[in-house]
Amino acid sequence: MTAVMANQKIKIGLVGFGTVGVGVCKILQEQATLLANRSGAEFEVVKVAMRDTTKKRDIELPAGAATTDWQEVVNHPEVELVIELMGGTGIAFDVVSAALKAGKPVITGNKALLAERGEEVFALSAENNTPIYFEASVAGGIPIIKTIREAFVGNNVANLAGIINGTCNYILERMTEAGLSYDVALKEAMDLGYAEADPTLDINGWDAGHKAILLGAMSYGFLPAPQDTYVTGIENVKLEDITLADKLGYAIKLISVVKPASEQTVEIRTQASFVPKSHLLAKVDGVFNAVALSGDAVGDSFIYGRGAGEGPTATAVVADLIDAVKNLGTANKGFLPYDTSYSVAPIDDTETAYFISIDVQDEPGVMAKITSLFSDRGISFSGTHSHLDPNAPDAAMNHVSFITHVAKYGVLKAALADLADLDCVTSEPTLYRVESF
């Protein structure tokens, strides 16, 4: 390859030197010619902050680049751009603040920081006229932020539904394909390194929940308050739920939905949902991520790729780095919130179809009592299922499940509360949303 465009030498600093940080340095070294050819930029990693400078890593840094003090990176007089890959909302906030105040554009993969403290961070970005880039914070190998903000810049987002946590998707897939229990599948994911040592934020849904907040911000220009969004995880998904879903033509996936609920409210919710097996989202396997996105002009689109790991996330960081370099010295400010008139829709106002499953006593009138309880609240059923053994047609029916037509979540919850009061109902109901796209 022959470099023909290189003309700009950029000095960068890096805070956080785990898997992704190492991946970024590898791409900058190994793809230096490609990057120069495509963008005209050459990079030098001047300073890298890490917890332990003596740890063996799969890469060579320039002599003197390693430090344990992030301030040495941000305050280094030659560092023009700061990459923050340490994670968390504490020290990472200090790093990002200091860089923005110093007028050094920031590239980060820190979804928690931006989702939890976005108001402060973007205010600093605006005040200091210094952009912050964060493609790596949502679904590493899927350029969803660039797609919403740039490729579909002239589109309102009509509907967005994503599988944006690979750990949960892996666990649910292993339960589905191999019939593993939740606990066994989770342990397998941890053994394989697909889940963190503390997988709490993955399995309780908040890793995806943070990403959904950022996708809401990209799509509608406001900063959704985390406490206004709805997030549940996969801890309560049972193998029997998956088996029954499969029989009915659905896969259970941890789905994050972002879409308009009313003129000025946006639905932002993450939960394990029923997805029709015919939809592309149902075919997303293993640790892969995917986003189904409809724009009002572009129509339906779907993007699939690896959501995490060294190469995919480093790819996103390097893409932001090149954009940051292109925007140096220009009027381009990166993302700043532009529409404060939006808010998150109350979860009770959101509407889908639902799957409901309960244990019942087999006695005359059970089905009539249950169905009239729902119909009294205007909820009707599109299907019902109970196990029937052709060899024992007279066996007791002690478990029944329904799929409802579309109804408001608040109304559905009220019906479920009534249901629990029926004597003939002998279990807590199992509830899943049935998504349509």
Add this chain to the structure above:
Amino acid sequence: MTAVMANQKIKIGLVGFGTVGVGVCKILQEQATLLANRSGAEFEVVKVAMRDTTKKRDIELPAGAATTDWQEVVNHPEVELVIELMGGTGIAFDVVSAALKAGKPVITGNKALLAERGEEVFALSAENNTPIYFEASVAGGIPIIKTIREAFVGNNVANLAGIINGTCNYILERMTEAGLSYDVALKEAMDLGYAEADPTLDINGWDAGHKAILLGAMSYGFLPAPQDTYVTGIENVKLEDITLADKLGYAIKLISVVKPASEQTVEIRTQASFVPKSHLLAKVDGVFNAVALSGDAVGDSFIYGRGAGEGPTATAVVADLIDAVKNLGTANKGFLPYDTSYSVAPIDDTETAYFISIDVQDEPGVMAKITSLFSDRGISFSGTHSHLDPNAPDAAMNHVSFITHVAKYGVLKAALADLADLDCVTSEPTLYRVESF
């Protein structure tokens, strides 16, 4: 919505006012606030060239904007950016040349112009220091150019396979799903407006072939010579081929492949191929497009969306328009070829598995003759199929098909030529590549 960033008023000219041109003007009008919020730019369409200014269109232009003379658009003193949507390689070349020479950045959806005359166009872009943008030229609603060049900027493309002609995909799908003959499916596509009045470039593969050339350019930085690429269409796909493929677990799709063949050669080919039904590309229905792309760092990705039509293509034009505005007055030059050391690999050197089907005489030794002919050339089979009627096990076997292991196309062609010389072979062989991704 409240516009907070608008600060730049851009005057544009448009040459070609068909479906896409109207769509662009609609987005600029209807999404003016969104575009201003996201990019800081406001647009005014100053001059629009069209064949017939009296034709009723679904949009209002400013008084005096319409003209039949493209020079009035390009030479208009206020026009800063020129959008070319007329198509073709003749006058469109004059339009693009004149704009670039006048230092006015160009946005185009003209794949034929760039694939056939890219060398001239990009030389003009370089000489005049004026960028040309062309996201709309490949798979309108799929931001594949932005994805390769920006999102995956630090990645070498390891493999790219796309369905990038919606007309062909629609015809093949209707043959598959409804059992239509090729002629009936083509007529249906034309009646529905999915195929042009003259569908030649769709069905002979060259619309996809031109796009594949551009994807090769984006991926490897050189301008592939059209005559060096391999392009066949769907005219010879028979319903019986589709039926048999289906039985064997494959869909037949018009697939464009772009991937490295050797250190400095790139395989660029478009043809109807066997695609495993389990792959996402096999699930692309109707007029949709999709690209499966593997990068050396990002791994596997897949992007799906509408390939043509008013909204999707206008979405791509408007995205380019915003990028063009951001780059005004900066050093960012858009795409220019950067690596002349690449060339297109000779088609005979490319390797896949193959499906071969022939009519034979049912006589002793037929299978031995055929299979030894292939094994003499080092080609082995991974499967074979012939129709067997359990009620007539003694019926003649007069048709047989094989799937080979991976082999060079040149070697396979030589084997097929030998095959035609066998007395026991009574038809021309049917040949499809069997793709793996």
